[in-house]
Amino acid sequence: MGLHYLPEGKALIECITKQMNNYRLSSSLHPRIDRSLLEAEITKLLCGPSNYEIREGKTFIKSLNRYLKNEEPNKAISVQLVEGESGNIISTFNSFNDCAKFLGTSRSSVSNRSVKNNQFKHQGKLVYLQRVSVSLE
Secondary structure (H helix, E strand, O other): OOHHHOHHHHHHHHHHHHHOOOOOOOOOOOOOOOHHHHHHHHHHHHHOOOOEEEEOOEEEEOOOOEEOOOOOOOEEEEEEEEEOOOOOEEEEEOOHHHHHHHHOOOHHHHHHHHHHOOOEEEOOEEEEEEEEEEEOO
16 A cells, blocks of 8 residues: 555654553653554554555555556566676575575675676685566466
């Protein structure tokens, strides 16, 4: 539904997180949140129209006036570790997380390296990461 992109959705999320540990500590300075009012606001938002719209097969976020990024229906992204000189595939991973664990790095490093195609040393070889779309059909 994309309601978390709306200002009202963001405000509700913030309100929910603030009340989660309400009064857990006697020294809490957070104001008391009326839970019934909070539930009514959530219901009102959820009963409203979706913030998403399908345009030309893509999901459009109305409140942001842009398309949802990296959306390819029925496609998954795999990552290949490729030897720089020969172009031979060393290994294929089903997710950025699997690749990150294998390389001993962070998921964001894997994502950045796969976008920029920067070569780096791995086990004494120059390698790079390459994204591969895999059809789920």
